[in-house]
Amino acid sequence: MGFDRAPPRKRRREPYNVDVKLVEIYEDLASEKDEIRLRAAQGLVSQFTPDKEPADDQIKKTLQRLFRGLCSSRKAARIGFSIALTEILTQIFSGSRESAEFGISDVLKIWESQSSSSGSETGQEQRDHHFGRLFGAEAIIKSAILFQPSVPFSEWTKVLDLVFELAHKKPWLREECGWIIYRCVYDISARKMDAKFVEAAVERLCSHDLARSPEGVTIWLAAKDMFPKADFPSKVWKHDDPLDPKERTSLSKILKESSAEQMEGENKGNKSSGVWSSKLHFAWDAVISRTSVSEDGSSKTKSKSKSKSTRLTFVDFWTEVVDNGLFASSSSDERKYWGFLLFNKVLNEGSPQQVPHIFTKNLVRCLMNQLAVEDRYLHRMAAKATKAIQTRVSKEPGFAAAAVRGLMATSGTVNFDQATKTKTVEKIVADANSDALQEIVPLFEKLIRSPGTSDEKAAASNRQFVAGLLLSIVRAKASTGNSDSEEDYQMVLEQILSVFVRFAYFMDSAPEPALSHATQELLRNRIISSLNSLLASQQYAATIPYAVVRQIRDGAKSEEFGKFIINMDDKLQDSVKAAFKSLKKLSSKEKKGETTSIAAFKLLYSLTVLQVYSGDADAVSMLDELEFCYSNFVGDDSKDKDTSDASDALVEILLSFASKQSQLFRRMSEQVFGAFADQVTENGLESLISILEAKESLAGQQEMFEEQDDDDDVEEEEDGESDEDGDDVEMIDVDEEDSDVEVVLGGGASDDSGSSDEEEEENEEDAAEVAEFEAKLAAALGTHRAEESDSDADMNDDEMDEVDEKLANVFRARRQAVSQHKDKKDARENMINFKNRVLDLLEIFVKKCHSRLLALDLLLPLLRLTRRSAVKQIANKANTVLREYTKLCKGNALPKIDGESGPESLFELLRAIHKEASHSGPTAHATACSQASLLVVKVLVGHDKAEIAGVVDVYAETRKAQLISTKCHIQPSFFTDWNNWCVSASKQLKN
Structure with a gap:
């Protein structure tokens, strides 16, 4: 029989009290949010204030938990636990405690035991324990409990030994270990503690073979500065100073962390961390902060040490350690990476006295090499460096001079932007202020005179680049305005144009190699482009052109820059002299009270004289006509004079300028025409209309410019051509953006600007000409290209001469046909350009004079042009002028x-x-x-x-x-x- 067994009774558990609040605090100490960590630390620290009188067991358990938490890699545990630990240690040991059983030695034992690694852990666990020891040491040192009088000095040395052992054993932690002791030196000084603590730190540093390391250098420098009278180990550094000039080679190796070399006669080599970091070591800051350059450019150092030696200057330091060290040709990409970081750091934070000295030869060479090719390892770092330069210039425009000098003069490569495929220098000069430009412009003048190469082609290219930079300065200031005073800016502009004038119009013997004719022509174009930019912005439209022609005249008189390249006969010189007399009178009138007409005449005179100096034969006769206009409009005896003839002459002068394919002369003609539009007569308006009614062809051009189509002369010229023509002409590529020439084509890039039917017709004509040429060529050879000769017999000499003569005639005819075709095309482009310019003038006329009855004479010509022109651009523009005219004629504005x-x-x-x-x-x-x-x-x-x-x-x-x-x-x-x-x-x- 069975017995009923009672169910087993459950074992009764012992009660276990869990402090939920404390658990939450420890959890929050590891939070990634700063405010949560700080709130948790505050809650924990509040339990250990002196008034709470915490028990030893409570202290011990809490410290064990905190030191153990420092060994956790969970979230932000190390940061939160470290903060709490530092504050709790400060609270516990800040005053006298009744219980002396738990002391600082016990704290160190807990720290050491909780952060010890037995060797059986995984690699990650070992790393966590090492970090726990590091953060524990930092918390203990920051709490300052070791510096209390009652604490045995041995406790301090024990902490030092553990920290330096960790740094020595784990090189990847060495920088952090060194940082803790480095900051501790300043804390000891701030607390005015005994120098023995620092002496012990330096002594332990040396005993652990870390003195000649980046960390050792910084700790030594901090100790020397904060405690100059302390006793330091001997025979570690020359004159006990790592920045002694005799230590520059050692310092360079140390900061590069090069451990391969041993110093001769020394047992302790340079100590390397063995780990490359993408961040700069704090030692660089410590060293650079102790070197500087005075305002007068001489180097000096900041040192509180009373050492008899002179410290390494910033210039010497940068040259030896950075340029010859990090940027040496044999340096690795990783070292150069550090170099760029350091370069950017000084650019962003360095003093105005330091920064100009960082553009050293090896650095700039490396910068150029890395910028030139996008897939190079350090291309991004080099790009960041150039942006850092530009940023500093934008914030400090005066720095532009040092930057330009460093990039162009230091490297020996004048065309920095071309070599690097960037616009670095161009952007720098655009942001430069007037003070910087007054240094930059003479530098550019020197580079044009001596372009850094004896090769003529390379010299021409370098000069073109520098001239482009000068032009970009003018354009930048003209478009964006100027923060400096107008007088300073005008002085810079005149200085720039003076450089152009010197090398464009005079045969100076100083430049090496000598300037070619092509380069001088390019510089003359740069003058035109500069003036064009100034006219576009309406700044200094009359003053700067006048200054340019004065510079040319004065240079021709004094021969300061060599022989004037323009040959001027007596008649021409008299015309120019008369023009300058008128210009002088205009300037006097301008000072008394500037008027639009005076400024317009001054501009017109200046540009006409400039055309004379550029060798334009038509400009000479224009000067005489201009003198006639001047005397009738603004001359001393101009009152009560009939200005109709002068007005007609002025229109003809402006049309001469408008016909040129130049934006400068277009803008000038528009400005002057606008000043005198209300005085245009019926004859003057008819001169404008006649251009609109001319054909857009060679015949139309001949009609306008009274050219004679003399075929015999053309043939003579063609016959006299040589295949070698142009071999001795130096060609210089002119950037489109630097060119002032404005060509308005009938075709263009869009369907709206040309006629597709006309293009097809031209293509058909070209095909017909080619076919005709091939037929003549076949006839001259005595066979058709599609047939093959059955005779293999050789021709005799007479037959060969006859064939040669026939071939010569065929090719001569072909050249003539090609030349005539080009003449037709050029003529069409010229007429299209001319009509565009005239329409621009007529648009000004209708805006200013729409209420004049004379303006109605424009209606029919504009209507015909809208219908007849095969160029849509011209037709549309004519329609625009007409629409603007009819729009303005309303109410009282009707003629x-x-x-x-x-x-x-x-x-x-x-x-x-x-x-x-x-x-x-x-x-x-x-x-x-x-x-x-x-x-x-x-x-x-x-x-x-x-x-x-x-x-x-x-x-x-x-x-x-x-x-x-x-x-x-x-x-x-x-x-x-x-x-x-x-x-x-x-x-x-x-x-």
Whole structure:
């Protein structure tokens, strides 16, 4: 039988009290959020304040938990536990405690035991224990419990030994160990503690063979500065100073952490950490902070030490340690990486006296090499370095001079930007202030004179680059304005243009190698481009051009820069002399009270004289005409003079400038024309209109410029050509952005700027010419290209001569055909450019003079141009001018009919417009005709409402022609616009 067994009774557990709050505190100490960690540390520390009188067991358990927590890699445990540990140690041992059983020696035992590694742990666990020991040491030292009088000195040395042992045993922790002791030196000094603590630190540093390490150098320097009277181990450094000039080689090896070499006669070599870090060692800061350069450029050092030796200067340090050390040709990429970090650091934080000295030869060479190729290892670091330079210049514009000198002069490579495929120097000079530019411009002048190479082609390239930089300065300041005073900026501009003038117009014997004709031509173009930029920004439009021609004149007189390259006969010199007299008078009038006309004449005179100095034969006659205009407009006896002839002459002068493919002369002609637009006469306006009506072809160009098409002369020239022409001409590539030449082509890059039909026609003509040439060539050879000769017999001498003569004739004809084709193309481009410029002038005219009755003379020419021009750009521009004109003519701005002309001429104009509207044309043409017609109607009706009857008759005739004539292609919108106007004007006409 079975017995009922009672269920087993559960074992009763002993009660276990868990401090939930304390658990949460320890958990929060490892939080990644700063505010949570700090709140937890504050909560824990509050339990150990003196008033709480914590028990020894509580202290021991808490310290064990905290030291153990330092060995955890979880989240941010080391940071939070370290903060709490430091504060608790400070609280516990800050005052006298009744219980003396738990002392500082016990703290050190807990620290040592909790952070010890038995050797059986995994690699990660061992690393965690080592970090725990490091953070524990830092907390103990920061709490200052070891420096209390009651604490045995041996405890301090014990901590030092453990820290240096860790640094010696684990090189990857050496920098952090050194940092703790380095900062401790300053803490001891701040607490005004006995020097024995620092002496012990230095002594232990040496005993652990770490004195000649980056950490050893910094600790020694800090100790020497803070405690100059302390006793230091002897025979470690020359004169007991790591920065002694005789230690520069050792210092370089140490900071590079080069452990391969042993110092002769010494048993202790340079100690390497064995681990490369992408961050700079704190030793660099410690060393650099103790060297500086005075404001006058001489080197000096900051040292509180009373050593008899002179410390290493910043210049010597940078040259020896950084340039010859980190940036030596044999240095690894990792060392050069450090070098770039150091370069950027000094750029960002260095004093104005230090920074100019960091552009050393090896560094700049490495910078250029790394910038030049994108896939190089240090390309990004080099790019960061250039950005750091630009950033410093933008914040400190005066630094630009040192940066430019360092990048261009130090390296010996003048064309830094070209070599590195960047715009580093260009951006630097653009941000430079006037003080920096006054140093940069003479440097550039020196580089043009001596471009750093004897090779003529390379010298030409370097000079072109420097000239481009000078031009970029002008452009940058012209476009962005100037923060300096106008006088300083104008002085810089004149200085830049003076450099151009010196080398562009004079044969100076100083430059080596001598400047080529092509380089001088390029420099003259740079003058034009500089003036163009200044005119575009409306700054110094009259003063700077006048200064340029004065510089040329004065240089020609004094021959300071060598022989003047322009040969000037007596007549030419007299014309130029008269021009300068007028310019002088204009300047005097300008000082009394500047007017638009005076400034315009001053600009026109200056640029005309500049054209004379550039060898333009037409400019000489323009000077005489200009003198005539000046005497009639602003001369001393100009009052009550009839200016109509002078106005016509002035228009012709401006057209001469406008015909040139130059933005400068376009802008100049626009500015001057704007000043005198209200004085343009009927003849002057007709001169402008005649250009619009000329054909966009070679015939049109000949008509405009009175050229004769002399085929015989062309043939003679072609016959006299040599295949070797141009062999001795030096070609220099001119960047498009540096060129002032403005060519407006009919084709262009877009469909809107040219005619596809005309391009197809040109292509067909080219194909026909090629076919004709091949046929003539085959005929000269006595066979067709598609046939093969059956005879293998050789030709005799007479037959060979005959074939040679035939071939010569064929190729001569071909050259003539190609030349004529090019002439046609160039002529078309010239006429398109000329018409564009004239339309620009007419746009100015209608804006300023739309209320003049004379402006109505533009209507028909603009309408015809809109319809006839094969270049869409020209047609559209003409339509734009016309639209602007009709838009401005409203209300009181309508032209008024005077008594002399009467309405008859306007009715003729109205009928002519209607006839023009009957022609087939683009949509824009029909709209423009309607606008022009209504404008004339408004003028007639505004003069006399009774004229509406005649206007209706004109429109009726046009409607009749539309209905019965096959030649009338007027658009319906023409009458729609008329009807709309009638509706809006009916009320006004009835009143």
